[in-house]
Amino acid sequence: MxxxxxxxxxxxxxxxxxxxxxxxxxxxxxxxxxxxxxxxxxxxxxxxxxxxxxxxxxxxxxxxxxxxxxxxxxxxxxxxxxxxxxxxxxxxxxxxxxxxxxxxxxxxxxxxxxxxxxxxxxxxxxxxxxxxxxxxxxxxKTVLPGMFGSLKQLETLQMKGNTISDLPSFLFLNLHNLQVLDLSLNMLEEVKRETFSGLARLEILKLNSNFISNLTSDTFHNISQLIELHLEGNKISELTDGIFSVLTKLKVLNLRGNLLTTFGDKVFGFNASNLKELNLKGNRLTELSSLSHLTCLSDLILSSNQLSNLPVDIFRNVTLLENLDLSENQLTFLPERIFNNLCGIRTIHLHKNNLSKVEPKLFEDQLLIQQLYLSDNQLETLPLGLLDPFLIQHTVRLHGNPWKCDCHMWYLHDWVLRNSQDIEMLDRMLCQSPGFLRRRTVVSINRDQLVCPVSKDEMTDLSSCSLQASSDTMIIKCKVDKCSPLTVKVQFQENDSNIKEHILKNEPEHSQCSNETIIKSPIL
Incomplete structure (x- = not known):
């Protein structure tokens, strides 16, 4: 029902x-x-x-x-x-x-x-x-011509959920006061140019979940007062330039669940200044051209498409945007200034993409963000300061990423501990690597465990150290300059993943500054 x-x-x-x-x-x-x-x-x-x-x-x-x-x-x-x-x-x-x-x-x-x-x-x-x-x-199944001819005061007409496959020409000719028309969930295959003749005051038109595949440039000429247009769930694969140009008062356009592969503001001509909500979810979009004429847009839904990249200036003039949904696409990268000047935005959904990195200043202008979803991407870490601009209470999702819990994770780890109450599904934010921290929750790890392995090339920066093994003893030998500070940590990881740590510091101010520091420990 x-x-x-x-x-x-x-x-x-x-x-x-x-x-x-x-x-x-x-x-x-x-x-x-x-x-x-x-x-x-x-x-x-x-x-x-x-x-x-x-x-x-x-x-x-x-x-x-x-x-x-x-x-x-x-x-x-x-x-x-x-x-x-x-x-x-x-x-x-x-x-x-x-x-x-x-x-x-x-x-x-x-x-x-x-x-x-x-x-x-x-x-x-x-x-x-x-x-x-x-x-x-x-x-x-059918609606006879003249069926509504006497209903000159009619303001709302709904015929959704029937099996109507065709609408007679001029069916609504006398309905000059009609403001809401809902023909959704039928079996319409085509909309004729004469269908909407006479609907001078129509505000809301719903044709969703039919089988409409063809719209002509004349389709909307007699309903220029339209405020809401619902075309979701049809088979529209292309929109010609200017097809919505007469709809100068349109505030809501829903094209969800069609077959569009590209979209741009040319479909509105230069008359899209009143549009507030645009829903393109569940199409086949691989490309977005300019949206610069949509200057009043507050809600933009682009989820469940096939977008792999976006132009850096795509939102340049859409400065009133409050809610942006780019989830469930194939985005691998976002230009650092793509959200520039979107100062009033409240929600940004980027979950279920292929993002492997984000730029440090990506959210620099989003001071009032309330909801940010970065979950289910390919992120291993986040750059220093990325999440710092937010001024008010916010909700963040970070789970479902292959987090690399090493020394490059210090910023994110500290941020998570400070803002744990703002992170949804924190128990699903897990380390993917290194092996000894795999499947551990980020919030459960101590900062000292976030370490990076040192290569031989990097060892020269720490003076000259060597590693020797003899029987059950491993020897770390580091030559240091007199009175040079040096800290050496040795960690023992047991079968239950518990880690025991031993620390030896070369402290010149309290020692004789010997030239050689030797630590002996059993081989694991």
Missing amino acids: DKELGLTLFLVLLLCHKGHTESETSCPYRCQCFTLVQVLCADERMTSLPRNMSKQVKDFIVMTSAVAYLFPHTLEESPQLTKLVFLNNALRSIHSHAFKHLTGLQELEISGNPWLDNLTLGTFSMQTNLTKLLLNFNRL
Whole structure:
């Protein structure tokens, strides 16, 4: 069941339990009256609508009943109704005159009827005052031309979750006050240029989860007042330049789950200054061109695509951006100044990419960041100072990376200890190397354990040291200048991974500064 449908059902049943009024004594059989003007009938044994209902009733709701047919006389005794709802019933057929007497009806819903596959022409011919019509989750296959011709006051029309495959030309011609149109979850394959003629006030258009693959440049010419456009879950593979250019008031564009391989602001012409939300999740994007005209954009979702790199200036003019999602792509590198001037950004999602390193000043301007996800990449360490600019309480995810817990990890290790309360899933932030720390949590390691092996070339910087073995004894011999400081540490790692450490320091101020320091220890 659709979430909205389920919520409606829940709220209506909740009201039933609260309703105990004096009108209950005259309430229709098998129904409940929780106010003088509201009647709810929710009985699966009910096969016909009740008669002799009070003339005071304005809202009549029928749910989960066995009512299968609405005849011309069914509602003739209730012409005063302003709201009529049929939700999750067994309706199979509605006579064209079933609502003939309901001339004052303002809201009508006929949803959740799995056997209702058509509506007769003229069904809504007398509902000239109707402002809301919901026909969701039935089995409607076609919509006849002229079906909505008399609904000149209609503001909301929903027909989602049916099996409609085609829309007649000029179907919405007279709906000059329509502001919300939802045709999602149908089987539309093409949108004709004449389909939306007459929708001068349309604000929200939903065509998601159909099979639309073709949009022409004329598709939106008659709905220039559109504020929200939902095209998710279709098969759109290309958007021509200027296709949205007439939508100068558009604030939300959802193209999630299509087949786009590239995207740029040329699809808006030069008229994208009002767009606030752009959703491109789950396409096949390998390239982003300029977004410079999207100067009011606050939410940009680019997750679950195939992006491997981004231009350094891609967000140059998008300075009002607050939420950016680049997760689940193939990014291997981000230019150091790519987020430059995005000072108001709150969330950056970079998880599930292939980042092996990040630049030290990548987040230099993100002082107000609240959520940063770097989890599930290929990061071995983070550069000094990377996470220091953040000024307010923030949430960070760092798990799922092959962290290399050596001396280059000192900065990140100290930052994690100081900010452990801000790191989500800290128990999954594990060392990948070196071997003796593998699978250990970063937070459980002491700083002294973060060491780097010294090569022979580096040994010369520490004076001349040699390693000798004799029987069960290993000898480390270091020649030092007189009074030169030197510290030598020897670590014994036992089978249970516990480490015992022995330290010997050459301290000139308290010694005779001998020329040779020898440490003997058993071979492991």
